[in-house]
Amino acid sequence: MNIQxxxxxxxxxxxxxNSKELIDEAIHLKLSYxxxxxIYLSREYDLRKNNGIKTRLRHAKFPVKKYLEDFDYTxxxx
Numbered sequence: 001m002n003i004q005x006x007x008x009x010x011x012x013x014x015x016x017x018n019s020k021e022l023i024d025e026a027i028h029l030k031l032s033y034x035x036x037x038x039i040y041l042s043r044e045y046d047l048r049k050n051n052g053i054k055t056r057l058r059h060a061k062f063p064v065k066k067y068l069e070d071f072d073y074t075x076x077x078x
Contacts, residue, residue: 003015003019015044
């Protein structure tokens with residue numbers, strides 16, 4: 001099995017999609033195994049965290065998207 005096949009079986013989408021780039025980056029920066037694994041796993045963690053947020057927002061089915069940038073503070077004395 002290669003890295004992509006392991007990543008599919010272990011359900012690691014970031015590693016599946018970016019393994020070659022990460023390995024090239026580690027070689028170029030001369031990272032230790034520990035640093036390499038830390039970067040690899042932190043990026044996988046970040047992807048899962050962001051996907052979880054997107055999924056929860058989608059399942060919440062809010063009628064309208066609202067953003068803090070659009071909030072009118074003048075209505076509330078600020």
